[in-house]
Amino acid sequence: MRFISSIIAFVLGLAALGTGIGQLTAWAPETSTVVESEEAEGEAPLTVITEDVVDPESDRDTFTIEAEGEYTVALARLHDIESWVDGAAHVRVDDVVEDGEGGGSWDVEYLEGETEVPNPSDSDMWVATETTEGPMDYQWAAPDQSGEWALMLFRDGGEPAPAQFTTEITAEEDTALPVILIVLGALGILLGIVLFYWALAARRAQREEQGEETAEHEGAAQEEPAQVDAAQTSEQAAVAGAAAGAATGAAAAGSEQESEEDAAEDASEAEETSAEDETTVIPAAAEEDDVNGEGEDDQRGGWKRSSVATAAAVAIALSPSALTTAQDEADEQPQQEQQPEQDDAAQQDAAEDEGEEPAQQEPAQQDDQDAEETPGAEEEISEEDGTPGEDPETQEYSVLVDSQLERILEDIAGVVAEGDEAGDAELLEDRVDGNALDVRELSYRNSEISDNAEPEPIGTEVLSAAVTSEQDFPRQAIVITQHEDAELPQVLMLEQESPRENYKLTQAVTMDPSAEFPGLSTEDGGVGAVSPSSETARFPADLAVERTAVFLNSADYYFGMHVQESAYIEDLQSYQQEVRDSAPDVTVSYTRPLNDAAALRLPDGSVLAVGSFDATEQLRPDEEGAAINFGEEGLLNELAGTSSTTDDADILSRESLILHIPAEEDEQITVLGVDYIVSDVNIHE
Structure with missing residues (x-):
């Protein structure tokens, strides 16, 4: 029955584990939603799109420009685009606001100004331009990290620029149930393994108990003849002692008392010898029982250790917290190494309080103390070694690439x-x-x-x-x-x-x-x-x-x-x-x-x-x-x-x-x- 229970637990655990993994991968539900921008309040010859409309961290770096006819997309730094636009009427798209449930909205604003501007196509302000026709899927790719980048859409400076956009927003998936299934599945697999080893151990113990009962019956049969031989030996010793005592009394009357004492001692020794013979008889079955008992303990300890090791290996393989625990232990190690230094410092302070002169410091310790007492020493060393310090407020870069x-x-x-x-x-x-x-x-x-x-x-x-x-x-x-x-x-x-x-x-x-x-x-x-x-x-x-x-x-x-x-x-x-x-x-x-x-x-x-x-x-x-x-x-x-x-x-x-x-x-x-x-x-x- 135990074998059947272990198999059932293992199969159920494996099924739960596979179901949980499947819900996170192949069976994961579709959570993407297409979000369309609202129509702007007015038409403008220019449309400015800032880099905030994309979110690379959430894999949302593509959007679609919904347009008809021919138009141009220019890539440049945001400041350069704003300088070129100046007082012209334009539509500005600053962001896509997500609602956290798979939906969102575009931040579209119409700004009044000049309704006609020179054709921007040949401007030196643009890093790259692309002229296309109809809807366009645009994947955001800034040339570098120098400054903020943006797009400007236009036609010829007079016709309205495209101002309709769509993007896909992916809602955050609820992974609670799949994670629970994975954990329960791992526990079920562990339980199945434990029950399997338990069943093996129980069957082995049953065999050993049957062997012990057989050995006890054989030992009892061998013990009865040994007891009869011991009784006969005691009687013979007593008769021999009595005869010896009588002979001794007839030969020397003056030593009668001594002979009686000797005879008594001989009889006592004979009884002790008989008793000793009875207690030192150890049946072979008893020795086997003792040996089997020690073997049983070793075997039980062996299957316990084996099952624990197997369970630990599976638990480490399935538990995501193992790495975290190992990292925490690694982080605590430097603190333990610093403890002796703190203890030494405490002992030195105590010696100074008692009026004792502190011991001469080693050169390395003196350098460390000087570095601690010097304000900014650590920062200077950090900068010389190339460790990044506080970033400057602005980073200079050329206005051209x-x-x-x-x-x-x-x-x-x-x-x-x-x-x-x-x-x-x-x-x-x-x-x-x-x-x-x-x-x-x-x-x-x-x-x-x-x-x-x-x-x-x-x-x-x-x-x-x-x-x-x-x-x-x-x-x-x-x-x-x-x-x-x-x-x-x-x-x-x-x-x-x-x-x-x-x-x-x-x-x-x-x-x-x-x-x-x-x-x-x-x-x-x-x-x-x-x-x-x-x-x-x-x-x-x-x-x-x-x-x-x-x-x-x-x-x-x-x-x-x-x-x-x-x-x-x-x-x-x-x-x-x-x-x-x-x-x-x-x-x-x-x-x-x-x-x-x-x-x-x-x-x-x-x-x-x-x-x-x-x-x-x-x-x-x-x-x-x-x-x-x-x-x-x-x-x-x-x-x-x-x-x-x-x-x-x-x-x-x-x-x-x-x-x-x-x-x-x-x-x-x-x-x-x-x-x-x-x-x-x-x-x-």
């Missing part, structure tokens, strides 16, 4: 290539501005006069980049690029004036081949625009640009001691000296009023400075009749309208200069690049 900058440069390079091919500066206005546009326009004009005046193409291979981290406008970037057909890299400066304007090329300077640009990547933070007149680095940017420009034309200028030497500067100064030597009777001087300047602070405290000048090279004959030669042909000849003159003359040019100004006092300024183009020649007749 790599893909954005690459796309911007490709667009700029394409526009510039189109303008260069046509020789039309008006084609550049969408992507080129400032000094870069002026220089390009001069290049187109000069190239019609001289073939050597063709401008350098714009490269798109990024070698290094410093992009501002501030979210305010204007935004700037200084980028080192390389064109496949150019021998030297270029230093480009890009600037974005407002959110709805794109980045434009404002400076393009050929890089000094011996210069080293700071190793920065597009997404590095800590770069910010500073005022050119601020003393952020060793020198203010505008002062450094002006005085370095003077040094480039005059090797003896004092500011040269602060400028790092290079072969490029030496060649430029040598050319200026050759101009002077070729006209010994003409005085050459320069004026360079600073036209514009910009500066970017780098993470190490140094500054990148960019400046441009409308420079004038003044040529003044020292005596009457001295001539200024412009050459028989070429650009200067065409601009001057003559090959020479004895009157005063000015050669006007546009110059650009880019510097790296160090933060440390003992470091020198590095000239990254210089650009020069003649704009006009004036003769004062």
Whole structure:
């Protein structure tokens, strides 16, 4: 019967366990509910969706855009989208609120404003765009963790943007019943195992009891002949003693009393011997009973230990709390190891209270005590070891990602290539501005006069980049690029004036081949625009640009001691000296009023400075009749309208200069690049 009970308990436990697991897996009920957004109060050309509409922790990272017709989805940082939207009418979707029962609602709000906006499709603010048609299942995937990300939906800036959405919400499953079934099933299996071993032990015990009864019957049969032999031995001993006593009395009357005592002692010894013979007779069955009794105890202990071990193994395998208990014991272990140290400290305090001098501390103990007594010591060690401390309030990051900058440069390079091919500066206005546009326009004009005046193409291979981290406008970037057909890299400066304007090329300077640009990547933070007149680095940017420009034309200028030497500067100064030597009777001087300047602070405290000048090279004959030669042909000849003159003359040019100004006092300024183009020649007749 016990075997049947164990089998029934095991089968029922296994069934309950399987049912509980099945309800958590294959037989789990469907708990997903489709939640639709309510219609907005008005129509708008833009729809903004924040990242709060998804919840990756609950596996809700997909939603459906319910729309008809063609529209565009743009991904960008939330601040950039808000800056672009500004005062435009738009629908804002901030969240999906779950009710905890498998339902929820969309947080949709209509904000009034401009009903028509420029087409946002080509904006540089977007990290990625996708144009689609009809309903779209969108899975949220932010490029990185820098800042908050959002989506903006639009058509052409005039038509209403999509504003209907659906998502699936999964309710929390009630796992109480499956867990109970799993626990009961595990207990049933354990009970079945215990009953099975109990049945085996009971059957074994029954066999042993039957063996003991058989052994007792055999022992009783062997015990009766032994008792008869003992009685006969006692009687013979008594007769022998009496005969011996009589003989002794007849032989010596004087020793009668002694003989009687000896006979009595002999009779007593005989009786003791007989009794001893009776008690020392141990039947073989009794020995077997004793041995079997010890074996029974061992066997019973063995099956008990075996059943307990089996039950413990199954319980550990099925119990989810085993790991938790093991972890708690592991957590308590360090506290137990620290207890001796606390006891030692308590003993030392007690010794000091009693006036005893504490024992000399070990060096390691002294270091630990010093670390405890020094405020902030633990925090300093933690920071040096790389242990994360308190997070900063804000984390700086570039306003552009790599893909954005690459796309911007490709667009700029394409526009510039189109303008260069046509020789039309008006084609550049969408992507080129400032000094870069002026220089390009001069290049187109000069190239019609001289073939050597063709401008350098714009490269798109990024070698290094410093992009501002501030979210305010204007935004700037200084980028080192390389064109496949150019021998030297270029230093480009890009600037974005407002959110709805794109980045434009404002400076393009050929890089000094011996210069080293700071190793920065597009997404590095800590770069910010500073005022050119601020003393952020060793020198203010505008002062450094002006005085370095003077040094480039005059090797003896004092500011040269602060400028790092290079072969490029030496060649430029040598050319200026050759101009002077070729006209010994003409005085050459320069004026360079600073036209514009910009500066970017780098993470190490140094500054990148960019400046441009409308420079004038003044040529003044020292005596009457001295001539200024412009050459028989070429650009200067065409601009001057003559090959020479004895009157005063000015050669006007546009110059650009880019510097790296160090933060440390003992470091020198590095000239990254210089650009020069003649704009006009004036003769004062």
